[in-house]
Amino acid sequence: MIYVLPWLIGFVLFFFVPLLASLRYSLSSIQANAQGISIQFTGLANYIQALTINTSFNRALIESITDVLVNVPLIVIFSLFLAVILNQKFPGRAIARSIFFLPVILASGVILALESTSLIEAVNQSSTGGSALGTFEIENLMLDAGLSEWVVMYLSGAVDRIYQIVSQSGVQILIFLAGIQTISPQLYEASKMEGATGYEAFWKITFPMVSPLIFVNVIYTIVDSFASNAMTTLIRDTGFVKFDFGLSSAMAWVYFVAIAVILIVVSLIFSKRVFYQD
């Protein structure tokens, strides 16, 4: 018990009490004055304002949710694929590994935000604008081949956002790689003896064995991508630029509930399909 005590103090002081306070703020109107702050209970007024009056809230909320829903499958599949490749033996593997984990270090809020405003970056991107043209042609090719439009748009969108996806998958690759290495090599040897191809071995051995980690990574990716986006910026600005603490708390709670619902749905879907070895 004594070992958990420091954490418990912090949990109550810096998490639990603030959480309740934030719930209380979201239900009240807060006036800052010379004596400090006065809190007045107003019921659901802040929530109503956020959902029906505030112009940017709904849009930002929907935007960030769709962003996450679009990106999570891509990131998880991409990182599993890369982990499998990085697990194979080839010359330069050590270098390739360290390059792929570099985004873990570099992908931070400020740097990304500044990069998107960087003019030099923008000019260089437009001068190498061939990439957009390239995906356009492939798009047509795939449409001609009879793929549905939705799938094509999704894939070409993924290609255009490759940097974003790569830079968000560092930790996930690391986790998958670690998982793949715990699979005992005997399983692969046995399957090879029985005549399984590498492709079959992946679906019959690697995939079921890492399926708990797919679950972990999906959750991690969702939490990670919800931690900073347009929505959190809006919540912060409402709180610290406009000093409307009540409205800001209400927004934060709506946001939290939305995330919680997504997480619950995802865990329900996954918990039935995950394969546990023991």
Place this chain on the structure above:
Amino acid sequence: MISRLLSLEQWKSWLWSVVRFTLITGLSFVILFPIFQKISTSIKDKSDLYSAVVVWIPQNFSIDNFKQAIRVMDYWATLLNTFALSATTTILTTLSCALAGYGFARLKFKGSNLLFAGVILTILVPPTTILIPVYLNLKSFDLMGLMTLIAGKPVNLLNTYWPFILTAITANSLKAGLYIFIFRQFFRGIPKEVEEAAYVDGAGISRTFVRIMLPNAIPSIVTVLLFSFVWQWNDSFYTTTYLTSSNVMSTQLSSLPYNLAQQVSDGASKADPFYLSMIQDTGILLAILPLIIIYLFVQRYFVESVERTGIVG
């Protein structure tokens, strides 16, 4: 027949190698491209910006950008501050999270499962939700009337390092829930017999923890140290809220565009936005440079330690 089959196999593996090589090189390029670009921009002279000849390698090398960026960012002081802050919180966080992780893994007590659900909750709740109450709390920090008793009034902890130190000691800093989870998973993986042997030999719980469990936990300690250092270094969420005037790398970075416009233009005429952008890129490069240098040294442990931590098992 057999030799033909063999050669087909060989063709397949050769083809796969080529595909793999292309993929990995391409993706590595995607990752490294922005860094190369920044390096190339940062050593360009102002006149090279509009030269059509210059794409990657500048015509006139210059370290003027670095000089400007270092001056505007107050680089050396900032570097020192950031390093001190990150190192302190990293070490404290790792200690407190190791303690908590051990507590949750081995020492079962009433309600320990409920409390661990609390840990999971801290991972899941976005920090924005509790930001305002924590902010107000820290602005007039009053530990159940204790501070009023000592100092006569609540203390304002904003713009000091205390918010970071306090949250680090109590294992509630940035992403601490994740670290506790890592430690718990790891300690659960150590066989119980090891501990029992220590108890039989007469060691108490704390002695067992320090002498037996911690040395065994070095891989996970390294992982947590690395992650928490990097994330603290890059964190802009807490630093821009708690430290509005202190010089830490991420606050400097986020106010860099504004400071640049102020200081480079000399007030009279507006400075060339491309030139400002050039210095801004240099600033970003300077901010991540220490991390890249550290990474070059520790990347081996980075990969290996995660593989051994048993986040996975």
